[in-house]
Amino acid sequence: MNNSPISTSIFDLFKVGPGPSSSHTIGPMKAAFDFLERLKKRPEATLQTADSVHIQLYGSLSATGKGHGTDRAIVAGLLGWQPESTDPTALLALLKEPAKTYPVQIGNRTIPLGVEHIHFERKKYESPYANTVVFKLVSAGETLFEQEYYSIGGGFIIRKGEEAADPSAIQLPYPYQTMKELKTRLYDHQLTLEQLMLANETAVTGRSAKEIDQRIDLLLDFMHKAVRRGLRHTGTLPGSIKLRRKAPVLFQQARGLAQSSDSFLIFLNAYCLAASEENAAGGIVVTAPTSGASGVIPGLTYLAKHHFHYDKTTLRAGMWAAAAVGFLVKHNASISGAEMGCMGEIGTASAMGAAFLTQCAGHSIGAVEAAAEIGIEHHLGMTCDPIGGYVQIPCIERNAMGAVKAYNAFLLATAGTPANQKISLDAVIKVMKATGRDMSTKYKETSEAGLALSATEC
Ligand code: SF4
Numbered sequence: 001m002n003n004s005p006i007s008t009s010i011f012d013l014f015k016v017g018p019g020p021s022s023s024h025t026i027g028p029m030k031a032a033f034d035f036l037e038r039l040k041k042r043p044e045a046t047l048q049t050a051d052s053v054h055i056q057l058y059g060s061l062s063a064t065g066k067g068h069g070t071d072r073a074i075v076a077g078l079l080g081w082q083p084e085s086t087d088p089t090a091l092l093a094l095l096k097e098p099a100k101t102y103p104v105q106i107g108n109r110t111i112p113l114g115v116e117h118i119h120f121e122r123k124k125y126e127s128p129y130a131n132t133v134v135f136k137l138v139s140a141g142e143t144l145f146e147q148e149y150y151s152i153g154g155g156f157i158i159r160k161g162e163e164a165a166d167p168s169a170i171q172l173p174y175p176y177q178t179m180k181e182l183k184t185r186l187y188d189h190q191l192t193l194e195q196l197m198l199a200n201e202t203a204v205t206g207r208s209a210k211e212i213d214q215r216i217d218l219l220l221d222f223m224h225k226a227v228r229r230g231l232r233h234t235g236t237l238p239g240s241i242k243l244r245r246k247a248p249v250l251f252q253q254a255r256g257l258a259q260s261s262d263s264f265l266i267f268l269n270a271y272c273l274a275a276s277e278e279n280a281a282g283g284i285v286v287t288a289p290t291s292g293a294s295g296v297i298p299g300l301t302y303l304a305k306h307h308f309h310y311d312k313t314t315l316r317a318g319m320w321a322a323a324a325v326g327f328l329v330k331h332n333a334s335i336s337g338a339e340m341g342c343m344g345e346i347g348t349a350s351a352m353g354a355a356f357l358t359q360c361a362g363h364s365i366g367a368v369e370a371a372a373e374i375g376i377e378h379h380l381g382m383t384c385d386p387i388g389g390y391v392q393i394p395c396i397e398r399n400a401m402g403a404v405k406a407y408n409a410f411l412l413a414t415a416g417t418p419a420n421q422k423i424s425l426d427a428v429i430k431v432m433k434a435t436g437r438d439m440s441t442k443y444k445e446t447s448e449a450g451l452a453l454s455a456t457e458c
Helices: 022-039 044-049 060-068 070-078 088-093 179-189 193-205 209-232 247-255 261-280 296-306 312-332 337-344 346-360 365-377 395-413 425-438 450-457
Strands: 016-018 052-059 102-106 109-113 118-120 131-139 142-151 157-159 284-286
Touching: 016 022, 022 052, 022 060, 022 070, 022 102, 022 131, 022 142, 022 157, 044 131, 044 142, 052 060, 052 070, 052 109, 060 070, 060 118, 060 131, 070 088, 070 102, 070 118, 179 193, 179 312, 179 365, 179 425, 193 209, 193 312, 209 247, 209 261, 209 284, 209 296, 209 312, 247 261, 261 284, 261 296, 261 395, 284 296, 296 312, 296 346, 296 395, 312 346, 312 365, 312 425, 337 346, 337 425, 346 365, 346 395, 365 395, 365 425
Parallel strands: 052 118
Antiparallel strands: 016 284, 052 131, 102 109, 131 142, 142 157
């Protein structure tokens, strides 16, 4: 376990970027961009002799990187593109023509980058993380400079050798590592969850409360734009599965029904599918906490806004509760499908969604914790086995299922006394970590087992 207090920013957990995968698309793009930036600091004499950049992908990045567009993301990053400002159409156009090369700026000249420079390595590679990428600047076959990166889920990356960067160097007003510690801080200082999280966020980012509020509103706006686009877009998703979009069909169906439990569920399904289908199509989404799981929270927040008519202040408070749960899982287990299987992605998103709903409805921190615990508990052991390496089957429907479970977790947690909940959030996160560690690699975003093997029957 990381022994430093949690110092992740809400804007690192919820990131704007192109789909379909935070670990396989956004992470590698950021790593490539970072490599480019690091090259700028190399001596010009070294850069002058370079003739190519080679990229080696290992682990899950190699196994399912093609379906996730990892190669395009790497080209984009080396061209200087950043996830939040990338045009998804331009990104999808990269590498369409296999013979085309792209000019990478190295010092005061450019060198060509083509598909032959990106290597999906099949051999085993000793690495502390499942998703590893190595960038090499090469001259006549000799490596001039290299950097290894780990994509650890949710678009977060770590450079080799910098794993031990000390986040405790940040002076947090209310440090915590576990839900137990978080609750102690809340009680001791008589704070609301939102007040505590905001104070820590200000310490981490240096932003004012007003600026942070505005940026959370903007995140919600990005999420809801993805939902609205997905409700409009019809047709088939990219890739060999030829999966037809379903969100607009469900939306029309829900609109044709009288208000009922069925129509409520179909609306929620439609919203979650809409954002997930946009993600699968490579559209701009918000990691929540990952791109694969970027339908759960957008679907629930859209529902909360348009059906429950919660105001901005309430939605922001809910987002802080969701963030707190996401931080705790990321810190004490992992939000990466390649590390934890799908319980790390959809399981975490469902727990965050349950916490969001419970907080918005004005319940206690005990109820928020119980809802999140239930959300994770009933995703334990869920594997990650996307067919063909595409974030489509089971991922898209899984977002809708995760949101429905989140809603039920909220109902279960708010009936009766939260103190009667036998399992704590900290305990279930520990179980998630142990289960993820014991899970066979075949079920961790490699498409080597499970549903992925039923591809021939599709
Ligand atoms: S199965 Fe789950 S964890 Fe795996 S890619 Fe799909 S959404 Fe992500």
